[in-house]
Amino acid sequence: MSRTFDYIVIGQGIAGTTLSWQLRRRGLRVLVIDREAHDGASQIAAGLITPVTGKRLAKSWRWDELYPAAVAFYRSLEAETGTRFFHERASLRLFADDAERDECHRRAGGIIAGLVRQTPPIPDCFTALLGGFELLSAARLDVPRYLEASREQFREDDSYLTADIDLAKDVELLPAACGIAKLNVQARGLVFCRGFTPGSDPWFGGVRFNAAKGEILTLRIPGLAEERVIHRGIWLAPAGGDLFRCGSTYKWDDLNCVPTAEARAEIEARLRAFLRVPFEVIEHRAAVRPVIDAGYPVFGRHPAHPQLAYFNGLGSKGSLLAPFFAEQLAACLIGEREPEPALDVRRFLAK
Ligand SMILES: Cc1cc2nc3c(=O)[nH]c(=O)nc-3n(C[C@H](O)[C@H](O)[C@H](O)COP(=O)(O)OP(=O)(O)OC[C@H]3O[C@@H](n4cnc5c(N)ncnc54)[C@H](O)[C@@H]3O)c2cc1C
Incomplete structure (x- = not known):
């Protein structure tokens, strides 16, 4: 018998971790898989969040929505995991x-x-x-601590596996579901949160990076x-x-x-x-x-295989962007809304 989940998330960097929490908060059963190669951007990110950037002192993109969402998310997760990783200063x-x-x-x-x-x-x-x-x-997310505290909780709930998934060989598409046979797991949806990993994705490989x-x-x-x-x-x-x-x-x-x-x-x-x-x-x-387009996040479902979804393009601001857009993607996955057209992965595949 396969173990079944609502969603399987591949990648436990900032994107996959934050999305998994947002899905869990909606009562969904989520399995997170990572190969733990320690070469992802989140492994070395400084986690800095700043309201004003660049030589021209521009206000950060969508600051007034993104920052309150990030503060609320990280603070509530600190309380839930009993770990301090978000420092406002x-x-x-x-x-x-x-x-x-x-x-x-x-x-x-x-x-x-x-x-x-x-x-x-x-x-x-x-x-x-x-x-x-x-x-x-301004704030600083201690990214290693955030990822580690999350992984511990996922492990404790029996919803984390260490594995390197070969997308072409290991992912099975079933009618309205998908599975990973070598791990004996199935779900109604699979979300790729793989950061910059060029040349290895049969479904979303058409998205162009400016990494x-x-x-x-x-x-x-x-x-x-x-x-x-x-x-x-x-x-x-x-x-x-x-x-x-x-x-x-x-x-x-x-x-x-x-x-x-x-x-x-x-x-x-x-x-x-x-x-x-x-x-x-x-x-x-x-x-x-993982920069895509001008550094905006890109997410949503695959146009031909709606059981497959994508969350990427956090660029150089993953700590600030992830909570707000993971929440949006979670809402899309349960059918509450569509992605904003400018950020919808289908736009990037159509190019
Ligand atoms: C030098 C540097 C400094 C930065 N500083 C900041 C900063 O100050 N503030 C900030 O907000 N952001 C910063 N960033 C950006 C931040 O690191 C990224 O926005 C963020 O880490 C992207 O997260 P991600 O989850 O999309 O990708 P990643 O962190 O790359 O995570 C992808 C994960 O997927 C896993 N994976 C991929 N393929 C597979 C597979 N086939 N099977 C299993 N697992 C797989 C990988 O192991 C990895 O853990 C910095 C980045 C760099 C490089």
Whole structure:
């Protein structure tokens, strides 16, 4: 006898984990499967959530809907799992040049009003001749802890398996259902949350990525007592005790998870431009951000096989985007709504 579920979710990165919770909250039985190759973007993501981004200080896309949804979701899950992984704290942005400072002063009373605080205290260990500003409503998701706490709960409920699924060979399409014979499991639907995995999907392989490789360093910085994330071109984020994470680079070719000397030198040089105390590099990792289109999420059902669905394209903002759009996809899967047309995977397959 096969074990049966309502949904099977393939991939336990930020997308698959968050979708699984949203489906479970609707009373559905969900099996989560991951190959645990530790090369997914979520394995190294810093989990930063910031309301204002880029040199032009643009307000983050759909911030007013996405941020409250993320806060409510992560807080309630912290309570449910008894684990702390979501840290709300203002972050500090140091001005890199006069143009950035002038732009901040110009815009502070406009669209980004309420999201920034001007002239915050800046400790001596940072070079900040032009000053900076604080980003209020910023947060950091401790992604490894979030994934681990979720996996533990899924395991405890007997709804998690470690397996590498070969989509072409292992997935069986049945009338109005699907199964994975080698695991002896069936469900009425299967959702692919596989991040950037080119060339291996017979159904959604037509979706085109504009993926970006990123590299991150873990540093030991003795004596640096700073709890805020610092931004100045790159970011420096606290990781407990005297450990910090620093990154990240963007590269649109060479899409693999191999750290490079070039990226390490770039991060170190940019860090030295504002950090005045010594640091030691203790880890260096790389992964590929699953960017589709302009970095918007893409989800929904397959046009010919409605028992198959897709959730991907979280790009460089998975922590902020996942709760809101996983909730939308869960509502689609139970027939409450359709995906927003601009984000519907059918649009990307038709191209
Ligand atoms: C350097 C870097 C820095 C980043 N910093 C931030 C940040 O500060 N804030 C932020 O919000 N986002 C950040 N991101 C982006 C974030 O990492 C992504 O948005 C997010 O992790 C994407 O999650 P995902 O679940 O879609 O994909 P992934 O994390 O790649 O997860 C896919 C999962 O599917 C599994 N899988 C794939 N195929 C199979 C198969 N056939 N069988 C079984 N399992 C399978 C993989 O093992 C993997 O666990 C960063 C990314 C990088 C690379």
